[in-house]
Amino acid sequence: MAAKVVSFTLNGRETEVMVKPLTTLQVILREQLGHTATKTGCRQGGCGSCTVLLNGEPVLSCLLPAEDVAGQQVTTLEGLTPIDGLHPVQSAFFDHYAVQCGYCSPGMILTTKALLDRNSTPSREEVVEAISGNVCRCTGYTAIIEAVEAAAQALKGGQNGR
Amino acid sequence: MTVKKYFLPESLDEAVTLLAERGPDLLVMAGGTIAMMRMNEGHLLPDQVMGLRRVGLDAITTNGKLSIGATTTLSTLANDETVPMLSQAARSAAAWSLRNMATVGGNLFARNPYGDVATALLALNADLKVISRNGERVLSLADFLAAKRHLEPGELLAEIYVPQPTGQTGYYKFGRRAYNTPAVVTIAAHITRDGDLVTAASIALNGVAATPVRATIAETMLVGQPLNVKTITAAAEAAAEMVDPPSDAVASGWYRKRMVSVILGRVLNQIMEQER
Numbered sequence: 001m002a003a004k005v006v007s008f009t010l011n012g013r014e015t016e017v018m019v020k021p022l023t024t025l026q027v028i029l030r031e032q033l034g035h036t037a038t039k040t041g042c043r044q045g046g047c048g049s050c051t052v053l054l055n056g057e058p059v060l061s062c063l064l065p066a067e068d069v070a071g072q073q074v075t076t077l078e079g080l081t082p083i084d085g086l087h088p089v090q091s092a093f094f095d096h097y098a099v100q101c102g103y104c105s106p107g108m109i110l111t112t113k114a115l116l117d118r119n120s121t122p123s124r125e126e127v128v129e130a131i132s133g134n135v136c137r138c139t140g141y142t143a144i145i146e147a148v149e150a151a152a153q154a155l156k157g158g159q160n161g162r
Numbered sequence: 163m164t165v166k167k168y169f170l171p172e173s174l175d176e177a178v179t180l181l182a183e184r185g186p187d188l189l190v191m192a193g194g195t196i197a198m199m200r201m202n203e204g205h206l207l208p209d210q211v212m213g214l215r216r217v218g219l220d221a222i223t224t225n226g227k228l229s230i231g232a233t234t235t236l237s238t239l240a241n242d243e244t245v246p247m248l249s250q251a252a253r254s255a256a257a258w259s260l261r262n263m264a265t266v267g268g269n270l271f272a273r274n275p276y277g278d279v280a281t282a283l284l285a286l287n288a289d290l291k292v293i294s295r296n297g298e299r300v301l302s303l304a305d306f307l308a309a310k311r312h313l314e315p316g317e318l319l320a321e322i323y324v325p326q327p328t329g330q331t332g333y334y335k336f337g338r339r340a341y342n343t344p345a346v347v348t349i350a351a352h353i354t355r356d357g358d359l360v361t362a363a364s365i366a367l368n369g370v371a372a373t374p375v376r377a378t379i380a381e382t383m384l385v386g387q388p389l390n391v392k393t394i395t396a397a398a399e400a401a402a403e404m405v406d407p408p409s410d411a412v413a414s415g416w417y418r419k420r421m422v423s424v425i426l427g428r429v430l431n432q433i434m435e436q437e438r
Contacts, residue, residue, distance in 0.1 A: 002167075021168035022211055024198070043202040045195050051259050057237075058259040063198040067170055068215050111258065132341035133257025 008069045010035070011079025019066045026050045026061035029076060037077035037106040041135075048134035051107035052076050058114045058133075077106040080113060089113050092151035093144070100138030107134045112148045116155055124149070165201070169212040174293060174320065177217050182295040182316050188212050190318065192233045192265040195256075196272060219267075219320060228324040232267025236279060239266055245324060247331040247350060251282035254335040257342040267319045270303065271312060274372050275344035275412050278335055280307070281374040283322060284366035285331070285350035291321040307373040329354030329362065330436050332429040336421055338412065345369045346413040347421045351429050355438070358388040365426065369418055370405040377401040380426065389434040398427040 003018045010033065017032050026043075029035040029052070041049035043062045050062040053075035080087045086094065089112050099105050108131060115122055115130040122130065127148045128141075136144060169188075171177040181188055189208035191197040192215070200206035219231035222242050230239065240252035240261060255261060255269070255278045269279040270290075280303070288303040294316040300323070306312050313319065333350045337343030348368040354361050363384040365377040380401035387393045407418035 022165040044199045045260055057262045059262050060259050063194045063263060065213060068213060129341050130258055133259045
């Protein structure tokens, strides 16, 4: 089981890890790099709790071999969060009670960030479609959808996130 | 994870060479949305895996005919409007993050209830180019899907060729939710008419068997006829009569059979009412 060195950019920082064959990005993030915002849910690509952004696009880190991201840009929730305070998407989730147990939140927030980067004024339908891969078993989605809409408003109002 | 070796070839040549050297023990994976899931669950325990993300088969070209590289993601296809039914089918599959990973080629290997893009491609009479170290061959998607073993040892799926539709197309995925849902049934149809009469019909059904299938009886019934309530109803009922769908967590076989006639009726109606 020859491990390989894999280098990629994690939240803007050059990162090098030793990776055993076919280890997923999810396992590397959580167990080797201590980035535990990325959750381990179903490991089948069904729940979205392990969503990370790969070059700005949402992907599922539980299905992604870490070697495949060599040389690319990975963003996790840790990378979105400013040193002080919260990212506007996080604030909107906080303000709209869109977090209950919190397990889906990192994936929801990263998917929202990717959506708003592409479409600053999504319709409700577009919001629902975008987060359809992120499963929440607590809030019933209404609060989350409202938070995404509020985040879109906030970001439009000039409080640019990173 | 028991995998001892993971290969990430940088070219198609390198990939077919690895496949020839390592034989059937080498698991081939493109987007990983099927293979990684099964490995994570422990249902699949390969020693050696080859990932195709870097072989350079991820482009769509429209030089004369539409050619889709096998590792083109469903997101890329969803954003390409060359054949609207294909982008619609790609958009109907799974969710955004999955579509950023899952590939068009991989979708052809997916088992029921997945394979929506394969269903649209089947209705469009797509052909496949497969490559091995000994050369390449082209086979129809219909033959590929019907075969027990899709590819011969040492072969890799490289390209998907799609002829420009000559007639009108209709696509409908019926699931239990609006988005990110496996199919109860998915139906894709391509109907060519001369005046009022149907001159060619191809109808593909998904959700009714292990892989997408053609509704040949319904196709034959429509050719030479006009599209109207009577011919549409007869063809839709005949298509349902022909299939014996599986029961699973998504839907019962009985319900799927019933929905084949309902949804095919809707698709054909949609085509009948389209402007030509």
